Amino acid sequence: MARTDMRYRDAYNVLLDFCAELEPEARLPAESRLCEIAGVSRTVVRRCLGRLKERGIIAWEGRDKRLLRRPAEADRIARPDGLQGSADLEQRFLEWILKFDVPANTPLSVAELARSFEVPQHELKEFLAGLSRFGLVARRRQGGWMLLGFTRGFAVELSDFRAVLELDAVRHLVEAPVDHPIWARLEALRAEHLTLKARIETDFHAFSKLDEAFHAALNSVVKNRFVAEFQKVVSLIFHYHYLWDKTHEKDRNEAAIGEHLAIIDALEARDEEAAVAAARRHLKTSKTTLLSSLRYHDLA
Amino acid sequence: MARTDMRYRDAYNVLLDFCAELEPEARLPAESRLCEIAGVSRTVVRRCLGRLKERGIIAWEGRDKRLLRRPAEADRIARPDGLQGSADLEQRFLEWILKFDVPANTPLSVAELARSFEVPQHELKEFLAGLSRFGLVARRRQGGWMLLGFTRGFAVELSDFRAVLELDAVRHLVEAPVDHPIWARLEALRAEHLTLKARIETDFHAFSKLDEAFHAALNSVVKNRFVAEFQKVVSLIFHYHYLWDKTHEKDRNEAAIGEHLAIIDALEARDEEAAVAAARRHLKTSKTTLLSSLRYHDLA
DNA sequence: CAACGGTTTTTAATTATTCTAGACAAAATA
DNA sequence: TATTTTGTCTAGAATAATTAAAAACCGTTG
Structure with missing residues (x-):
C-alpha cells in the first residue's frame, strides 16, 4: 500500500x-x-x-x-510497467462515451472506469470533477457520479457556445495582418478542400479530419486559454458525431466543403460581413447535423 | 478509519x-x-x-x-459536528485568493488548504482539478498544485472571454420578445442606477453589487450551461477587483453608471448596433480597471 | 560566507478499510 | 399466481492509514 x-x-x-x-x-x-x-x-x-x-x-x-x-x-532497476494511461485520459473517456453511445443519465462507476482505463481511482475522480465543470457529468446525491450529456439540450447549448466562440474567431481573423501565418494555412486548407472535392465520390470519409483541421485553424487566431480548453472538448464531440451519422454522409460532406470554401473566400477578401454570414450558415448546418445524429440514438 | x-x-x-x-x-x-x-x-x-x-x-x-x-x-444520535464547508468552497477559495492577494505561481498545499477550509483533503483535490479547467491552477511536476492566475495574461484573456459572451448576450437581448421578464428587470435596474447616481457622493461603494446584478441580468437571457458556469467565476473575480481598487473609485463608478444606462437605453430602443457599441465601450473600461488594479499588486 | 550535506518535518500519492448502495432470490402476502 | 417485502450478498464510494517524496532546517566545510 x-x-x-x-x-x-x-x-x-x-x-x-x-x-x-x-x-x-x-x-x-x-x-x-x-x-x-x-x-x-x-x-x-x-x-x-x-x-x-x-x-x-x-x-x-x-x-x-x-x-x-x-x-x-x-x-538498472526494472519499472513494473508504467501505466501511461494518465496522459490522454480525457480523449479516451470521451471516445468511450461516444463510441459506445453511452446514454444520458448513466451512473458512472469510478471503480469500474478506473479499471478499464487503467488509472488509479483518485485520478479518475479528479478527472470527473473537472468534467463536471462542463456540465457533462455530475455528482449524485447518494454518492458516485453520473453522465449527464449527450442530451438534446446539451447538444444545442454546445453548438450555440461553439458558434459564439467561432464567430468571434472569424471577426478576429479578418483583422489579422497580412503576414500572419493563418493566411498561408488557409490557402493550404483551400487546396486540400478542392482536392477532396474532386475525389468526393470515393474519399468522402476523409472530410471529418479536414473539418477538424479547418475549425482548429480558425480558432487558432484567438489566443485564449478558456477558448482553447473548450475547443478540445467541442472538436472531439463534433468530430465523432460527424463520423457516425452515416445518413447522406457524402452529400453532407460535399455541402460542408462548399461552406468551408465560402468562408475562406470571404476571409481572404477581408469581407467581415460576408465571412460572418458564411460561418453562421455553416455552423447552423453543423448544429443540425449534430442534432439529427442524436435523434437516431437518443431515446431518453 | x-x-x-x-x-x-x-x-x-x-x-x-x-x-x-x-x-x-x-x-x-x-x-x-x-x-x-x-x-x-x-x-x-x-x-x-x-x-x-x-x-x-x-x-x-x-x-x-x-x-x-x-x-x-x-x-437521538449526536452528529460530531457536520462541516458544512463543502458547500461554498468555491466562493471561499476565490475570496481567499483575492483577499490575501495570493501572487501568481504560488504553490498550493492541499494539506494546509484542507485544514484551513475545514474540508476533507480529497474534496479539495477534486475542487482544484475542477479549477484547473479554467486555467486558474495547475498540477506541478513534482506533485501538488500551484496557483497560476492572476497574471496580466490571465486577466486579459478573462476579460476578452467575458466580452465575447456578453456581447453575444446583448445581441440576443435585442431580439427578446416584449413580454420577456428581462425588460421589467432592466427597468428596475435603470431606476436603481438613477437612485445610486443621485447619491453617488456618499454611496459609491454600493455600485459593485449593482454592477454584478446588471451583468447577471444581461447574461440571464442566454440559457447555456457553459456560459453560466463561466459567469460564476468571472463575476466573482470582477466583483472583488472592483471592490479593492480604491483609486478614483467614486469617479470610476459614476462613469460606469453612465455606461450601464447607455446600454439600457440602446437595448430598450431595440437598437442592436448602438447596444453592442455601448456594451463594448463598457467592457473595455472594465478590462482597463481590472488590469490597473493588478498593476498595484502584481509584481511577477 | 556561500555552497553543501545530514537530519527532521511536512506533504502528497496510494492502498486498505469501513460504510453504503444496489442486486438477487427466497418468502410472505393478496 | 402475481406482487410485494425481506434476508443475503456483492460491489462501490468515502475516508483514514501508510509509505515515498519534497522541502525546510541547521550544522559543516572548503
Missing part, C-alpha cells in the same frame, strides 16, 4: 545513465546538482546514491563521491 | 422523527418506503431498524414492525 517508489526507480536509472558518461574515478557533482539532472528532490537522490554505493558503483563519504566502475545494463 | 457513518446517524434521527408522528402500537411501513423517507439505501434503513429494536422503541420480526414506545429526545 501507499505511494509507489516509481520516482526513485526512474531517478536511479537516470543517474546510472549520467554515471555512464563519466570518466573512471571521476567525481560526481553536488547532490543539488544531481537533483536537477534527475528532476527529483534531494531525498530521492540520496536514496539513489545509497544504492549506488551499496552496489559498488560509487564511493560515497560526505561530499566525496567518486565513480568506482562503469555501470552495466544489469544495474 | 474509513468512511463515516454520518448517513446512518442522520437517517436514524429522521426515522425517529417519523416514529414520533405515529400512533402507539402503529405498524411501520415497508423498508423500501422508509428508504424514501430517509433518503438512504435499505442497508442503512435496516441498521437503523436494528438499533430501534435494540433500544426497545420498536418490535421488529420479519415484516412485523410495531412502535412500542414514543421516542424521546435522548434517543
